Amino acid sequence: MASVSLPSIYPSASLSFQDKCKEQTKFRSSSTSVFFGKEKRPLSVKTKSHGQITMAVAVTASRFDNITMAPPDPILGVSEAFKADTSDLKLNLGVGAYRTEELQPYVLKVVKKAENLMLERGESKEYLPIEGLAAFNKATAELLFGADNPVLHQQRVATIQGLSGTGSLRVAAALIERYFPGAKVLISSPTWGNHKNIFNDARVPWSEYRYYDPKTVGLDFDGMIADIKAAPEGSFVLLHGCAHNPTGIDPTLEQWEKIADVIQEKNHIPFFDVAYQGFASGSLDEDASSVRLFAARGMELLVAQSYSKNLGLYAERVGAINVLCSSADAAVRVKSQMKRIARPMYSNPPVHGARIVANVVGNPDFFNEWKEEMEMMAGRIKSVRQKLYNNLSAKDKSGKDWSFILKQIGMFSFTGLNKAQSDNMTDKWHVYMTKDGRISLAGLSSAKCEYLADAIIDSYHNIRGLMSLWNPHVFTLKLMEKNQNFIVTGGTIVGVTEEIFIVNVYAPGDPGKRKLLWDDLMRVKCRHQGVWVFAGDFNEVRYPEERFNSIFDNRSAMVFNNFIRTGLLEFPLGGKKFTHITDDGEKLSRIDRILVCDKFMNKWPMGKVTALNREYSDHSPMLLSLMDMNFGPTPFRFFSYWLGMEGLDVAVKKALEENCEGVREDTLLATKLGTIKEKIREWRSTEKEKEEKEINEARTRFNLLEETAEWRKLTVKEKDDRLVSKEFIKEWVARKSNELRQRAKVKWSISPFVPDENKLPSPFDIDDPRRDNQILALRNKSIHKSLKANLVEHIERVRTDIVLRSIYGD
Structure with a gap:
């Protein structure tokens, strides 16, 4: 076996000749490759001879070493992760692509017919003009604005074919950057993830306007209007024509009118992204109503279109950019500049998808069939949306209102789940979705709605991130x-x-x-x-x-x-x-x-x-x-939710009816209140015993099964019993939630009495700690007044004549 010692300038090494190995070493600032073998003298490679063995040193440092790795696409990366998952339970709800009830890709029947027609005609594959297929441009503009719209007859719309929605938006962004220098684009928060990338790449400044309200899981309309009003005059306002992505929340017709008012007042330019026409409601006309409303007001505007969703032409990359101008002359000039932008960007668009659209829209039979298929697809999405809501409402015992899902429209639902909860959906339940909580209902089947509901409920309630609490007095x-x-x-x-x-x-x-x-x-x-x-x-x-x-x-x-x-x-x-x-x-x-x-x-x-x-x-x-603590006896506390519990009325009435002979008239009310306190305490003690007995039995069963599970597998019946007991405990906790919330809010008085200067003296000042017979409550807080008012109102409902006389006089 032969070995070679490298010169001292290299790290010491002993390498096998037969292995023909190659070692990367670092010398100064460049990377060096060392090869061993029979003598070879390739061109441009310096060699050093060592007997019969030649060492060749080649500089392999790349000029691209300073280029960092790009982050994965947040949407398309979901599909890659989904493919790598081997679980049978996995669901891909990340990418917006329609699936059948069997969760298979769907090619529209009318698309196949249009393609067959193209084959029969033997159409060529010649280059299209820069602006695209003329028949497509005519069809797409009529589909958007309506064939009888005056803006088309007046030739005020400049239309060129684009590379689906993304390419069309990119051409529009370049137009803004070139001819509206410094103009800002307003983007909804949140929005489709690629919007920001497009404007960043085109060097167009943008800012966000409020759109989604996490508190209501609905539209923050007031915030939206305020932000559009506050934007610099002449800004472009990017609007989702229908089926807002990712929220699925659309303005009402009245709200669209108000949005148009504000945009006109501020001399802004509306810029629509219409990616789901016909796919949101099932009606092409209804889904274009927002664009047509603005056009009817005489406003100049931009509209990007896509046929990826409504015709299922995802891979054909067919779309359009339309610019509605104030005159036909302006439209001609705008079109010429859009062609100028497109030429160095992609030269000219592909023909296949454009011919499909032109054939479908231009043939009355095909067009009607397309509308039927769109209604079918939109109807299936509406069906799974309703079924998902039904399952969430039936399974979630927390009382959370899931109706916001039914108020959303289109193929997406914005669940309100945060990143940690979305991670749980993927990690635990194998549901793949974007990290903003968006799910694509187009990728959901009716059979999977129950499973998805379980995943959402678990993720919503059990994955809430991290929280640290502390007592500031300690x-x-x-x-x-x-x-x-x-x-x-x-x-x-x-x-x-x-x-x-x-x-x-x-x-x-x-x-x-x-x-x-x-x-x-x-x-x-x-x-x-x-x-x-x-x-x-x-x-x-x-x-x-x-x-x-x-x-x-x-x-x-x-x-x-x-x-x-x-x-x-x-x-x-x-x-x-x-x-x-x-x-x-x-x-x-x-x-x-x-x-x-x-x-x-x-x-x-x-x-x-x-x-x-x-x-x-x-x-x-x-x-x-760390140590045992004795906090002393529990003070008497009255909680407003007791008012709805069985037996309280009887306890208070008995207290009021008790004989008070020998009690001075000036202390009668205090005596009565003290008696009421004791009767309520007795009633609550009895109720608590009943509750504790029930919950203790459930906990005993549950804990026994938990302990059993630690040393052997549970039987099917034991598993069911464990889940039933756990569910009972959860329901008991839910019933106690009102008391727990009040305990968290109320700091009970134990310090010397401080009178409320905003309150007149009253015999109902039951929060004075100096009184022997009292019901302690929170002082100087709105919740105190509410509790006290509720208690007094309840006492008055069952009061007797003697109490009436004591409180209000004869």
Whole structure:
């Protein structure tokens, strides 16, 4: 075996001659390739002879090394990820392409007929003119504005064929950049993702106007109007002609009128993107009504069209850009400049798709058949939209109103899911969608509506990101750092000299991303000195016994353990062996944990971590307790939702009817209120016992099945019982939500009484702590007045004559 020693200027190496290997080395600023073999002297390659072996050194540094990798397309990248998924459950709701009920691509029958007609004619493949096929341009303008529209008879519309919607928008953007220098384009927020790319590439400045209101999951019309009014005069306003992408939320006819008013007042130029004509409502005329409304007002405007959706010509790239001018002479000049822009951009458009459109629109039989097929496609989308809403409404027990889905139009639905929730849709449910929460209903079948509803409900309620809460009287915030997977909250705690840092963690499912997260957490920890606590869902186990009925990944666990061994410790876990369980109760794991630094462990060595019951989630809440606290007796509290509960009326009436002989008249009301308080307390105690008995029974059944699942697989009946018990617990929690919300809002009075200067003295000042017989309530807050008014109103409904006399006098 022969080996060669390289000159000292190279890194030392011993390389096998027979291997004929090639090694990349770095010398100075260039990359060097080293080859070994028999003597060869290729041109332009310097060689150094070493006996019978020649070393050839070739400079291989690329002139393109400074070009960075482009990010994947957010929409088309969804399809690539979908193809790589091997799950049978997967759904592709990302790309806007129509699918049949069997989720197969659909070629319109009328398109096939038009193509057969073209074959029979034996049409050539010669170049089209720069402006495209004349028959197509005539047909598309008539389809948009209406064949009898005066603007066409007056020849005021300049139309050229474009490369579908994207290419047509790009030509229009170049026209704006060249002949309206400095003019800004207003784009809706949100909008189709490629809009911004197009204007950025054309160097056209743009800004956003409000459109979507996340609170109502509807149109922010007032915000939209305000932003259009505030834009510089003469701006271009990009409007979605119908079926707004991504929201599916369209203005009403009255709102379109108001939008037109404001655009005219500000001398703006409307710019329509019409990608779904006929595909939104099923009617070509109805879906073009917004454009025709503006044209009827005598406004100049731009319109980009696409036939990808309504004729299913996705790959043919057929569309048009139309410019409505104030005169025929202006239209001729505009058309000439659009041709000038198109020539160096793509020279001339493709012919096949344009002929299909011209044949379909120009043949009455084909045209009627096309309208029928459009109605069928639009009808199928409306059907799955309704079925999805029905499933969401029936399955979601939270009371959330899903009716916004029915108010949207077209092939898309804007679910309101955020990025983390959309990630859960993909990671857990194999539903592929864009990260803004948009789903394409055109890619959904009726059979998959129930599955999609389950995915949306789970993602909406169970994936809400990260939140850190603290008591400002105990903890003083000094630092906060955050990213998608953690929140660092740093500050001081009363009685602790050193700063403490609490890290709320939600680790991703991908092992590679988790490793990056561990690195990020260690970098954050190294930047700050103090006491550290890491808590949350780490999505990883440390040892094989921390998984049940699922696969242990040794390499991923080793990386996680290496992260922990950099200075973190763990209290023993109590309460549960596993912290996470799948919905079917089959797979369990310990992926939630609390990790602390040695300083924390030394300061609170008796601390303990308890995994609580999984009643509200598939994860156990984790409780870190450092000492026992006694908060004293619970004060009496009255909640307004009690007014609708059975038995309260009877308790109050009995209290009012009790004999008050011997009580002085001036203290009669206070005595009555004290009696009412005691009777309500007794009634509430009885009701609470009933509720607790029911919920305890449900929890006992649920926890017994949870424990059973940790050592053996549940039977089908046990799985059903577990789900029923869990559902009962969720419903009980929902019934208690009013009380929980009030508890979160109400700070009950225990301090000396401070009178409300805005309130007249009244015998109903039941919030004075100095009185012995009182019902404590919140002072000086609107909720206090509401609670007190409700209580008094309720008492008055069942009052007796003696109370009337006591309150209002004889």
